[in-house]
Amino acid sequence: MMTSDFRILHPQLLSLPTSFPKIFPHRPVATSLSTFSSLSSNPTTISSRLKETAKDARHLELSEEREQLINTLGEISSYFEEDEDWE
């Protein structure tokens, strides 16, 4: 099973320029915000989505480009299907 997470706490608030739309109705005059942001590697999700895309690509008309695209998507998808043996 692979488990590894990382976080960094940065003291600087996110500053909102005056051009930022007023999308926080409860804080209409906020000029800076605290935020939580993350990037996640979800192998099953990614692999599943790539397979769907490859399936859609089979409907493309240009056969040479179609085959190349399907092969590349299959190759990328395979990266997300390999087993991990570290923890």
Next chain:
Amino acid sequence: MSSIYENTSLYVPLVQPRRIPSYVSIDASSYWHVSALYSLLFDSITVPSRTRPEHPYHMDMFDFSARVNIQGHRKIVNPDVAVLFDKPRVSDLMALGWHEVTGERPITATVIRGSIDDVDELTTTLSRGSMISERYLKV
């Protein structure tokens, strides 16, 4: 994507979030409003790489991407962002990437911005698991 994959460090698909938290009110047909959501993510996730190297909060983008793409070729990652108001809840998260397969335990790299009272509680609330490898800097 297929043509640039080999030359990228990370590939971050962006989609319009299916669920918007109650603290956000947007016109979903407005590029201005939707791009504001993306800018929350982009500005937050890249702030360590835009900080001067002498600061302890600095981290270059390569190091950050290596924390989530630990195998080197799993370059596609899903982004999430939340604005931290009074009492953050998991429903505050906006998923800006591909729809996740339920129950999957991902590998995650997180940037938390601002002065947080209890970063462990926040992490537990908003993350999908415990942080076993981390860099925590006291404000």
